[in-house]
Amino acid sequence: MKDVAVIGIGMTKFGELWNKSIKDIFVEASLKAIDNAGVDHIDSMYVGAMSSGLFVGQEHIAAVMADYLGMGPVPSTHVESACASGGMAFRQAYLDVASGNSEIVLAAGVEKMNDGADATAVLATAADQEYEVYNGITFPGLYAMMANAHMHDFKTTPEQLAAVAVKNHHNGFNNPNAQFRSEITIDTVLNSTLVADPLHLLDCSPVTDGGAAVILCPLDMAKNFTDKAVKIIASTQASGTISLYERESFTSIKAVVKAAEKAYKQANLKPSDIDFAEVHDCFTISEIIVSEDLGFFNKGKGGFAVQEGKTSIETGEIPINTSGGLKSKGHPVGATGIAQVIELYEQLTEQAGKRQVKNAHIGMAQNMGGSGASCTINILEAL
């Protein structure tokens, strides 16, 4: 398989984009990426979106977007894996280039969540409809159960959960594309509305509209277009149990563990080699669990690590969610996995401004679906 590079990025501002349609959002992000990469055509495209059918009544979304982008007749493929749809689209684009089948490929994600649909109900379709959703569970409830288990087993505290939100809002304050650019405190989180005990409103990522896009090409072609290419050194994916009731543990996510094992093997790296990471903080507890499952901290120590500043840009050994994460940057579900890759690209090419991590050579993006039944991990390296 060929080595593959990311050569350009583009995204919309994340937020409540009431005056833009899903097409507008997708096209804006994609044209920015095409322009940023300096390419004059694409050979194929992959579109990550969780549920354009339920959110805006539009399936066949990859063909729609190829048409509106003016890119027909290129092959355009929609990839869905709930909140991991963007990461999965990126991985299929990577395989398309790595195989030698295509050269210049657009991987883009989009979601238009604010358009009248009941977002909580739509998101719940990422859980098991027959055994979980039918009985009334929603995602705050699922992650609240995981949080309670983690607090029970490891003495993780509500203050530690809140520390994730405080850090990510701090990072997002310096991200011009973030939905929420406001510093918050532990007290702000703990005094916000209780959504599902122990998760408060500010422990939860928001409902967001947004689009994100990147351009991939063979590494040996990258210099034809840009001096700011970044190499993909691992792209892996795993699945796990869809429902919590099937799991041996609520405090570890098997798909994350498996995808990470494969990613470290593909890149020939260990966790301590990763300089910074974007991880899937749909709720504060998920950042803590995932930071343990990725091997950055021992199981049960993720909450303490955040509290001690080990994941902050300024003092951390492994800065996490330098973009602001899903929590502050926003979580347009299909776009999130691509936006994570964009943060890696900006950090690795030293374009992250006030969020810049010093000596950022290797970054990891971890994107997962539902309560973790699917996970994709991409590791990128500066050239």
Add this chain to the structure above:
Amino acid sequence: MKDVAVIGIGMTKFGELWNKSIKDIFVEASLKAIDNAGVDHIDSMYVGAMSSGLFVGQEHIAAVMADYLGMGPVPSTHVESACASGGMAFRQAYLDVASGNSEIVLAAGVEKMNDGADATAVLATAADQEYEVYNGITFPGLYAMMANAHMHDFKTTPEQLAAVAVKNHHNGFNNPNAQFRSEITIDTVLNSTLVADPLHLLDCSPVTDGGAAVILCPLDMAKNFTDKAVKIIASTQASGTISLYERESFTSIKAVVKAAEKAYKQANLKPSDIDFAEVHDCFTISEIIVSEDLGFFNKGKGGFAVQEGKTSIETGEIPINTSGGLKSKGHPVGATGIAQVIELYEQLTEQAGKRQVKNAHIGMAQNMGGSGASCTINILEAL
């Protein structure tokens, strides 16, 4: 890129499967394919489904299916392109094997359309929501406009449209998995309820539940598992305009023409080299238009060709839809593209029983989404 083979197949009966869930249907087809191929594991899987979100309230469908199939933690990816979702899933599986990334891959499609949802409204999400669906159009209406244009330009007759349905029901009569196993006549079609002039009820494919699955592996590994392998000699895809109003012509589908050009080039073949084909007959007019766009007949001659028996198993120079097609076999939209490949496999390995095409060495499957904004073409060759 590596040569890739299909080494096993499995499908459910197509029809109204009221006592089976979408999971039951998917697992039944997939286990049959795994058993038929004689493999003891899979390395990854691709799931084609159009809209499990709108039909049964379940997104994240690839992770759900990996779990219920007992195949976690393998990577499992949902691919959607409306009614071409199955064919697109097959193509992504092909790329996964051809790239060398995976060896044994399951490509499966499923749709559970009979579960209370308004199937016509769900299917309409394959058209442009803002410019077509909002104004009231449904798919019978879109294809009726295409039929009227074809009748106007080329003197195609309602009897020629009906001849497609008669032929496909005749073929489906001999397919044990078909939804409708009943011979019909031209009069039966012309006397059936008018749905959208000139299309009668029996010009339209039905609403169907069903699943279909195949196993792919590198060609050089195929003999380890079976003496009934079939080689994939082309797998292509193209996109086009989503809405009819954007098109130069209603009587030709650009995505089909482009995907066919690429497929003939990849396989180094011309249309007359194809021994038989499964094409996307969601309506009788679509089989006629597509048979022209694939180069089997000159533009405008497709209706006459059917009427003259040129596409029948018994007398045809190019038998089309030997399985019964979407019209008689049924059209569980996400499964259709995979079911087409299954018919190719059965014909090329001489297991098609009373539907067997004599001297079948090369078969083509053409699967498209919506009114043709996406198309995938796969060409398979007997070994």
